[in-house]
Amino acid sequence: MASARTATQGMSLDDVDLTDHARFADAVPHEMFRLLRDQDPVHWQDEREGRGFWAVTRHADITAVHKDWRTFSSERGGSSLQDLDPEAVVARKSMLDMDPPPHNKLRAIVNRDFTPRAVRVFEERIRSLIVTILERALAQGEVEFVREVSAELPMRVFAEMLGAPESDHRHLVELGDRMLGQDDPEYRLDPEVMRANSHLPFSNPAAADMFEYGRGLAAERRRCPREDIVTKLVEAEIDGCPLSEQEFDVYFLLLAVAGNETTRHSISHGLLALIDHPEQAERMRTDPDLSRSAADEILRWATPVHHFRRTATCDVELGGKQIREDDKIATWFISGNFDDREFSDPMRFDVGRDPNPQMTFGPGGPHFCTGAHLARLEIQVVFEELLKRVRSFELTGPVERLQSNAFNGIKRMPVRLEAA
Secondary structure, eight states: OOTTSOOOOSOOGGGOOTTOGGGGSSSOOHHHHHHHHHHOSEEEEOOSSSSOEEEEOSHHHHHHHHHOTTTEESSSSOSSSSOOOHHHHHHTOOGGGOOTTHHHHHHTTTGGGGSHHHHHHTHHHHHHHHHHHHHHHHHHSEEEHIIIIITHHHHHHHHHHHTOOGGGHHHHHHHHHHHHTTTSTTTOOOHHHHHHTTTSSOOSHHHHHHHHHHHHHHHHHHHSOOSSHHHHHHHOEETTEEOOHHHHHHHHHHHHHHHHHHHHHHHHHHHHHHHHOHHHHHHHHHOGGGHHHHHHHHHHHHOSBOEEEEEESSOEEETTEEEOTTOEEEEEHHHHTTOTTTSSSTTSOOTTOSSOOOOTTOSSSTTSOTTHHHHHHHHHHHHHHHHHHEEEEEEOSOOEEOOOSSBOOEEEOEEEEEEO
């Protein structure tokens, strides 16, 4: 059941379809990505609805695209593979959909909150939270691990940084599920709802709910400022002007969703990897110093965001293919993280892997993940405390995965935990 198990065998390039969410339902289709890396690393993918895109699958090519933002833009066309009209692109634009210098100006508002030094201040609070969460789970014995553990820690940490009250944490998690899981049949919206909201920047009503929630926090902070991120957003100025309501909305949405979902899925995949590879769990128990390298290996193994979008700003050659101006490009981190040109035996889960140039946070460039240090620390602390307190863990039912070609998510994972 591990995320790195091969989903398809004996494929040819004619069988490749990266737009089919069902291909990602049972497992990551690693055989498909291996085929592309070996035979067609910059591959043209037709779309049923859309004009098609170039799929970039090798680690080195993905790195080259992300470091050259002038040629491969985040701003032109936005970060989603979905084709939107220009007005919708502008209306939903977040830091993910911007190039420098505007990107850097927005990013600077919260950068200091996510430096290694700033994040280390949170370490004891993170540790205290995870101990409380694990002790509650151990008291139950059998838990739905995603809901009770994986989703709890990152949202609690990030909600505290945002300034959201604890009573609202579950609401924020559920809004994130509805937004990022909309390709999955469980969360898919009724077509009538999508059509009714097609004039809006986000056709998913969960976005409007998130905006409304964030505006409520912002109003409170204007009345009573605190030492939290929402206060920084309402007090921030870009070129002498405060953030507009639209800029605040998408900034808050990005922080609330991205700060929770990706770390949550990494924690879930990390436990599943240790269940499938008990010898690696034993290595970590024997040598606690492996926790940092284990966190990086979990991030590589999980790769919670499958791909990112870029748009060519001029005609350019990449991987022997002629890319035209305005062509869409999808860089598949899930493929780059298993590229045997960069990783020795990439299908092996190895908590001591060194070197480990995993690109889960991005391969460098202006869009390297702002919350990388926080996410790595959370994962490290989770498994340090888990392995101290839990003698054994085993699945008690099927692992339910998110059906999506965009996110490598686990929706539910029932687990029995035996206290040490």
